[in-house]
Amino acid sequence: MSHQGSSNFYGKGDDVGPVTETAHVQPKDGSTSDYGSGNGQGVGHEAPELVHSELLDVEARSKGQWFSYVKTKQFWIVLALGQVLAICITSTNTLSQLLALEGNSIPAFQTFFNYVLLNVVFTSWTIYKYGFKKWGKLILKDGWRYFILAFCDVEGNYFVVLAYRYTTILSAQLINFWAIVVVVILSLIFLKVRYHITQFAGIIICIGGMGILFGSDHLTGNNQFPAQNQVKGDLFALLAASLYGLTNTLEEFLVSKRPVYEVLGQLAFWAMPINGVQAAIFDRTSFRNAVWNGKVGGYMTGYTLILSLFYSLAPLMFRLSSAAFFNISLLTGNFWGVAIGKHVFHFNIHWMYPIAFVLIIIGQVIYFCRQSMMAESVKPWLGESQEGGHAGLGTARKRVERPSAVV
Template sequence: MSESKDQITVQATGIDHDTSTHSLAEDAQGAQTSQAEASEHPVQPADLVDQKKGSFGYFKTKEFYITVILGQILAIANTSTSTFTTLLGQEQWAIPAFQTFLNYVLLNIIFTPYTMYRYGFKGWLRLVYRDGWKYIILAFCDVEGNYFIVLAYQYTTMLSAQLINFWAIVVVVVLSFLFLGVRYHITQIAGILICIGGMGILIGSDHITGTNGGDISHGRQLKGDLFALLGATFYGLTNTGEEYFVSTRPVYEVLGQMSFFGMIINGAQAGIFDRTSFHNAHWDGKVGGYLTGYTLCLSLFYCLAPLLFRLSSAAFFNVSMLTMNFWGVIIGVKVFHYHIHWMYPIAFVLIIVGQLIYFLAQKLLSEARKPWLGTNQERGVVGLFTAKRKIVHTIPAAAGCHDQTAEHIPEHTPTANISSV
């Protein structure tokens, strides 16, 4: 009897030993599996930087305030160009293609020589040979967007043209979703819709006060609407393309190439369509001053827009432009003696609220982290306001990623990847 008890005890001890051994083996195997998974899916430097700190975490960053303020500066600059165009019209001066041509000339004078300095003349020629066709398409869309929008106002009402300009936002969102892999959060969609609602109030107040302008007495409104739709489509293509280019190339290269080819395309277009207007135009000191103001404001707009594309997106860029009407009235009160309708402040506040909602639930890098550049933005450029620059500066270990992938610029400019704008 005692022997059987001993056997049972021994067997029980053996079972406990086997169970504990098996448990230890499972723990060891689990630890190895966890280590293997950790090695297969390591924490990325970009994920360490791009953390979500509450729904309002992005509002606490300096990038948020720079983005919103920069968007409004661009809206004011664009409104200023419209003001100078109106002043030129009051002087009976209207040469739309030539008017924009001066902007491309100025940008080309600034950025093309600097690009040659950075890359060398042979490097610049290689750039033109290799990527020139891409910039020709970008410049063509930009030139035609400007041309058709200006042309549209000669045939349709301002109300119709402004409503159709919403199409640019749709084009940007669809193109970014389909071709750039951008996925929009529900708060971003809600913010865009609220901004559009605010713009609707602005347009409605213009309609009530009869300040929409335009001549539809000859039944040409449909023609003008089609021109506005075409111009908005070109703007959407340009904004999306420029956002892609400035995320992978230095700003000076993008602006230099776009202005170089834009100057050629716009110059040819002005020579074809504006010859008669040019010879019959009235020239004096006022016209020269207004042209200078228009060119400087538009050039400032072109210089700052790429920075907003890097900080945010082409979608937010177009949303920011919705406040142009409000700033236009503010300027018009002093220059053209406009009267502010009571709906204007409400509309402006609504658009700003929509922009704030747009950035709800955003992580710290927000839209600066472009999905087409890779997890750590390894295919991007280390430039001003880029997510890659912030990642590299925040986590020095991530600097290795930009050593392996440059900006896809000429090989003989090795320092451009670090210091390019």
């Protein structure tokens, strides 16, 4: 993935023309936030320049200090957001398992309505912000990037749902391990991210906590639904993890440079036809043989709504932290899965579960223990002052320009 982006087309009512990636979007109301927060004031005015310099000085002084980031409110927001995302993905995994048990395993069709909902919300908002003409220019100029993002995302969702048809829920959840490896490798090579040794230590501790969870599952017999074809299912899960790692890294890159509504809108816009064609080709037999009843309808509705919430919150996580931390946050999903499974599948909660959960959280704290005040919200590919990024909610540039912002 190239670091140099093509020209962007933003705004509405102005002459159509390229805007370099160092500029951020100025919506109609003057706000620079993706989520509709107050009006922003760009760098270039005298007062913001002074604040800009002071904030960067504080950021520079905090580098190398122990727990400087952990003491900030932003860290606790990131930590809590990671657990919300873990619960979301665990809920969708549980609903996928319930659908499979009901005889309704339609991998491509199952995720189609998620893209429809995201398209209705975010593409509509993008067109409102840009206008049809500039939205069309965006598709022609940068559509190929979003097509790649959408393709990897669709196939990742397809193969992870397909994995549940052949393997156990425990094996399918192992995808988080390989996704972390893929994200770290891609970030090192393409995004020039340089991880501190404490970050690797934090990842290893989190994985150790996940190992305790797996050991507990083995002792209690949780997550051990019969596998139709263990090897085939595990290979599908591994492929899904690889695609997810690529998707997460690319999405982190894009949301640091573009408005969230543009990225999610374009993701859904391209994913809908890709997903629809795939469903028409590969899911025809499964669709005809599927069981349809009120229970299945409820599972599908819940799956769509929760997955859409997950997609909407993930960009904020990518901006505040990184694709790597996003994935280690999801490692607690197995704990939440058993907590949910206690009521749904009658799982037993072993005494080692709370220990494993705490160990994963400790690993996440250690991951950030040597981070500066703004930690991973400062992206190395955006420049020293983040001048190459978009000033949206959760970005370091937003915080530089508007220090009073919530995060």
